[in-house]
Amino acid sequence: MNQESSLLPSPEIIRWSYDVFLSFRGEDVRKTFVDHLYLALQQKCINTFKDDEKLEKGKFISPELMSSIEESRIALIIFSKNYANSTWCLDELTKIMECKNVKGQIVVPVFYDVDPSTVRKQKSIFGEAFSKHEARFQEDKVQKWRAALEEAANISGWDLPNTSNGHEARVMEKIAEDIMARLGSQRHASNARNLVGMESHMLKVYKMLGIGSGGVHFLGILGMSGVGKTTLARVIYDNIRSQFQGACFLHEVRDRSAKQGLERLQEILLSEILVVKKLRINNSFEGANMQKQRLQYKKVLLVLDDVDHIDQLNALAGEREWFGDGSRIIITTKDKHLLVKYETEKIYRMKTLNNYESLQLFKQHAFKKNRPTKEFEDLSAQVIKHTDGLPLALKVLGSFLYGRGLDEWISEVERLKQIPENEILKKLEQSFTGLHNTEQKIFLDIACFFSGKKKDSVTRILESFHFCPVIGIKVLMEKCLITILQGRITIHQLIQDMGWHIVRREATDDPRMCSRLWKREDICPVLERNLGTDKNEGMSLHLTNEEEVNFGGKAFMQMTRLRFLKFRNAYVCQGPEFLPDELRWLDWHGYPSKSLPNSFKGDQLVGLKLKKSRIIQLWKTSKDLGKLKYMNLSHSQKLIRTPDFSVTPNLERLVLEECTSLVEINFSIENLGKLVLLNLKNCRNLKTLPKRIRLEKLEILVLTGCSKLRTFPEIEEKMNCLAELYLGATSLSGLPASVENLSGVGVINLSYCKHLESLPSSIFRLKCLKTLDVSGCSKLKNLPDDLGLLVGLEKLHCTHTAIHTIPSSMSLLKNLKRLSLRGCNALSSQVSSSSHGQKSMGVNFQNLSGLCSLIRLDLSDCDISDGGILRNLGFLSSLKVLLLDGNNFSNIPAASISRLTRLKSLALRGCGRLESLPELPPSITGIYAHDCTSLMSIDQLTKYPMLSDVSFRNCHQLVKNKQHTSMVDSLLKQMLEALYMNVRFGLYVPGMEIPEWFTYKSWGTQSMSVVLPTNWFTPTFRGFTVCVLFDKWMPMILGPFNLHKVYGLKNMIWLNLKRYDGLRQKISTSFGPIGSEKPGGLGNTLITHVAFGSSWQLEDDLDYYRNNAFQLEFSACDHYQKDMVKGLGVRLVYEN
The missing domain is CATH 1.10.10.10 (Winged helix-like DNA-binding domain superfamily/Winged helix DNA-binding domain)
Structure with a gap:
């Protein structure tokens, strides 16, 4: 049997109280063989029932004994010479055989000092015994005894005289091992039958334990209180303890060690493992030595539950050498550092239950049946949301609510929001x-x-x-x-x-006395009535929506120990006249005053965050702000001047983003030797900076959007720490040559500097520069001749610039990975004649041939015609993404593009003159050629095994090709077969037809609903393939991306999956957008696969989806084009 699978409890398993029931003739074997066998079984942690000596003196078997037989998984029958003389034994035997036939009880006979044939044929001493019984009892009773005896004797068992040469000790050990093997790892599985969410935990922990391998291993089970650590440890312990020579589960070590002492726990541990009584330990050192001496050769399973101190581990499981080979020690704790300090090899962190598991566990305790009644569904959902998957809370609250009426439920749920349950x-x-x-x-x-x-x-x-x-x-x-x-x-x-x-x-529930205030209902009365006290240390008022809060200027007067103050969305009409001098952190969005109170010293202030404030000037008098490290006045649109920074020598972060009235920065800023971040983004009236800066610790400088800033300061000294420089959308015409002093800079962004005409020649000295962005610099005509000396450059963005040549040194950029020349029309101004007299991009493409690391090249909208660059693409051996959108060529030379052996994505959108596609490299995964209106022929796409994204949207000349339909069908089939490699695929083609392959179809509608079969979810399920027919408007972007969240687009395709259980949960995914700005004419078809994976926010327990009724809702809509969709199709996809 597979050990991992057998570890799991079967829901049909019978509840056994004992592992083994011993049936024997007391006067023959009780004080000899049976006592020793019983001890051998106990030492292997096999729970064995052996009747008391006094019981056998009665004439009839008691009901309790009968129950013990019924509740035992295995019956071990010891046949001795006088067994058949005892009617007690024969009655036991009859009951045992009944349990075997009715309940599947396992029967193991042991022939102690009799031959199996003697028992089976009831001859010799057994025959004599039955002759006496026939004289005393009715025939039907004797016949039952005979039948039971014969049936039992026919079962394969242990013939003691003929096993191990009759050595009883060896035979007993073999019997115990046989029983242990029969029990397997399902021992006490009934204990775990109703434990929700334990299956995955058990399998993972079982693997981590490495049962069956050698060595002594320690495993920690870590988690918060009430998450189920003890429960998991107990289930694992019960299921594997029979595989060890000794076992002990020491529960509540933390509490018991404090109350009883470690010595008592050591006594319990040794007593249970060694199966001895009256063990006495005087001190923990003696106990530790005794454990080492007595257990070092014994294969032991030990669970130390709820450990919270290293002394407990040292006393109970101090070293590996204390235990024999194959031993396993499991420690449950809330303290990870304890496990690390103890050098525990493996740690398993328990997680809370998911919503589905939470519902199941809560129902077990609150309803004692499968689902709550309808009127309790919403209340159950509220409880489950509040407990957040904590098993302890679900059990406690479920048990408390069991049997209570609706009004009591409503009352308790409301109370929970205020006061958690005491337990x-x-x-x-x-x-x-x-x-x-x-x-x-x-x-x-x-x-x-x-x-x-x-x-x-x-x-x-x-x-x-x-x-x-x-x-x-x-x-x-x-x-x-x-x-x-x-x-x-x-x-x-x-x-x-x-x-x-x-x-x-x-604070005895008095907000005035609370050290921390965070609830609106507590804060507002305290402020409005000036009820604050010196007990108040922190206050945070965070309102969901902007709301007016009224309090006077002296509201904080009595809060002399207030160290933290934060307001969000609190509209306050009147600013404070007083702020406590103990304030360390002041974070007040929308601060209402023109300045901070004059009485506020601020000498303890470390953080000052006054975003969207009405501040004009921070303070009117000189302050000692030597502890201030963080200042954020962003979006304070009335701020006209910065403070004197000479009083803030320790300032590390200064954020003045969108302070639109700010004209200049105080010159004292150049002395902020500890400044790490300076953010002046979108200070659109800022005209000047200090002429020189020497901020040696500065790491990030942001001047993006300072549209009136015309000059950049001189860099007087080395600024090795500056890593990122953002100067986009400023009025800079250039950078000073001293920029070379930014020796550590990795990013320079000059995008959309409309006045930028050139870059300084000294820029080549910036050896750490990795990203240079001059996109949108429409006056920039040339890149520096020595650009190739930027040996660390990885990204160069020159989109929509006036660049007309590529410097020859660019071929030296061996680390360049991304190059964008999109919209650089000037590159095509040099014309070389061709046989057709057409323009050809005359730039010397060999200047790029050395870019051996280039992965992405964007040459879109560069007015490229046939020839020129297209013939030389093959030099770029590392290229994976090639964008050629919006150009004027009619074909792509196959000899060139076929050499791009790593190419994955080719974009040809809007190439209106393109007539055909050449053979592409076999590595290709995506072809995007929509709106190529002249495209008439394409290569056989099924030859590309990795192809998963294809778009020929609005390429209606292809429809005229007779092979178009068969190509679509073949490609779809290939993409489906390749799903084991890809989680999705997409196919956009002209025409309007739902392939026959789709199971569910709907015409003339933007949505459809499908009731899935109950067995829809299997291990081979791979997801949903969907088809959408578009008329007039076409899909733009391929694939399941939540682009509506990024771009605010409303035209989406949605898949919702609903299961109607107690929580009415719904999971969904979406992709798009699907709108386009151009009419589609003849219509287009989208076929795409949506994998059943992470984008759905699935439940961890996949049993949630098995054998349950689900409904799939599929919709495709555009809020502006209601008649866009003309048909929908869905198919469930399975492996093979």
Whole structure:
């Protein structure tokens, strides 16, 4: 049997209370063979029932004993000489054989000192016993005994005298191993039968444990309180313990070690593994030595549950040498650092349940049936949303709500939003109480103010409070109190609730006394009535929509210890007359005053963020702002002057983006030796900067959109740290030669500098420059002759410039990967004659031949005709993407393009004179040739095995080709067969026809709905292939991209998949846009495949989709062209 699959419990499995029931004649074997066999079974952690000696003296078997037989998975029958003399034994045997035939109980006979044929044929001493029974009992009863005995004796078993030469110890060991093998890994599987979401966890942990391999291995199961660590460990333990010579599950180590001492836990551990009683350990050192001595040759399974201190691990599983080969030690904990410090080899992090699993678990406890009744569906969804997949909370709340009426449910759900259930809080708070004081403060700040915020930003704020957040945040992560997801700090809803509860409890639910205020209903009364106190340390008012908040100028007067203040979307008419001097971080969007209060010293201020403020001048009097590191006044459109930066010597980040009234920057800025970021983006009235800058620590300088800025400062000294320089859309006519002092710069962006005429010749000295963008610089005619000396250059963007030559040195750019010359019409001004007298792009293309790393080349809209450049493309051996849109050639030389052996994407959109396509490299994956209105013939596309995107939209000359339809069918078939390599494909062709292959079709409609069969989701399911017929308007962009989110486009294709269960969940994906600016004339057909994958936001448990009724909704619409779509088709696609 496959061990991994057998690990999983079957939903049909019978609930067994015992692994083995021992049936034997007491006076023959109780104190000899059976006692030793019982011990051997116990040592292998096989749960065995052996009746008490006193029981056998009765005449009849008790109901309890009968139940024990029924509840045992295996019956082990010890046939001895006097077995048949006991009617008790015969009654047991009859019941055992009944359970075998009715319940599938496994029967294993052991022939101790009798021959199997003697038992089977009931002769000799067994025959004598039955002669006596026939004289005393009715015939039908005796016949049942005889039949049971004969059936049992015919089962293959153990003939002790003929096994291992009759050595009982060896036979007992073999019997125990046989029983262990029969039990396999399904032992106690009934315990896991109703455990929701455990299947995937069990398989992963089982693999990590490496059962069956040698060595001693430690595995940590990590997760927040209530996530199911103990449950998982228990299920794993129950399923594999029989494969070890000894096993022990020490639960609640944290609590029990504090209450009972580590010595008591050592006693329990050794007693269970060694199957001994009355073990006495005087101190933990003695216990450790005893463990090492007694267990070092024993294959042991040990679970240490809820460990929170290294001393516990040292006392209970100090070293690998304590345990025998093949041993496994599982540790459950909320503290990752504990596992790291203990050098645990493997760590498995438990995740919360997904929505589907949450619903199943909640229903088990709240309804005791498969689904909630209709009136409770919405309430169930609210509970599940609040618990955020935490199993403990789902069980507690489900059990609490079980059997209650609708009104009680509504009341409890409302209460949950304010106060979490006490049982849940008590469990969760264990992690908080184990934190140091500073870590507790960090946690409470995050719970109240910073959930979902960027880790780097939060770290800066917490540093201003001297909280040591680098190590503090790490500890909170290790304790499973927070997680970092895509650079942001996230906190489980119930963990956050716990933090809120702690803050309120400390203040006895009086907002005036709260150290932290974050709820509107608490903050507004405190401010409006001037009820603040010195207990208030932090306040964050973040409103969903802009809302007026009224309070007086002295609202903060009593909050003398306020260190953090943040307002969002709070429209305040009157500015503060007083701000606490203890403020370390002030973040007030829309700050209403013209300046900060004169009384505010600001000497403790580290962060000042007043975006969209009405500030004209920050302060009117001189300030000592020596601690200020971060200043952001962006979008403060009334700001006319910057402050004197000589009072902010430690400033690191200065953001003045879109301060549109700002005319100049105070010259003192040049002395900010610690400044890292300077952002003056879109300060459109800024005319001048200091003539010289020497900001040696500056890394990013943004002047984009400073449209009146005509000159760039001289760089007096080396600025090695500057990595990014953004000067786009300014009025600069050039850069100073001293730009060469920016020796570390990697990005220079000069895009859309309409007055830029040239680049300084000294630019070639910038050896670190990787990206140079001069796109849209319409007066730029030449690139520097020494451009090729920029050895690190990887991206060069010259789109829509006046460049007319390519410098010969460009061939030296061995690292250049992307080159864009889109719209550089001047490159074609040099004309060389051709046989047809047509223009030819005369630029010396050999100047590009050395670009051995070039991956992407854009020559679109360059007025390229036949010949010239097209003949020399083959030099670019690394090219993967070639864009030739909007040019005037009629063909592409096959000899040239076929040499591009790595080419994947070829774009020829709008090449109106193009008549045919040549043979392309076999590496090609995408051809985009829509609006090539003269295109009449194409190569056989099925010869390209990697091809997954094809667009010939509006190429209506192709329809006249008789091979067009067969080509589409063949290509579609090839794309489907290649789905194992690609997650999607797209095919856009002229004409309006839904191929016969599509199962579901709809005509004259923009949407369709399909009820999927119950068995639609199988392991071979690959997704949906869809077909859309467009009339008048055509699709523009291929593939399943959420472009509407990026560009705000409304014309989309949608696929929605609905399952009507208790939560009425819906998953969907979309792609597009599908609109075009040109009428399509004869119409076009889109065929594309939508893989059933990540874009759908699928449930982790794929059982969610199996054997359930789903409805697929498919729609294609354009909000401006209601009659665009003329037909739809869908087919479910499976492997093979």
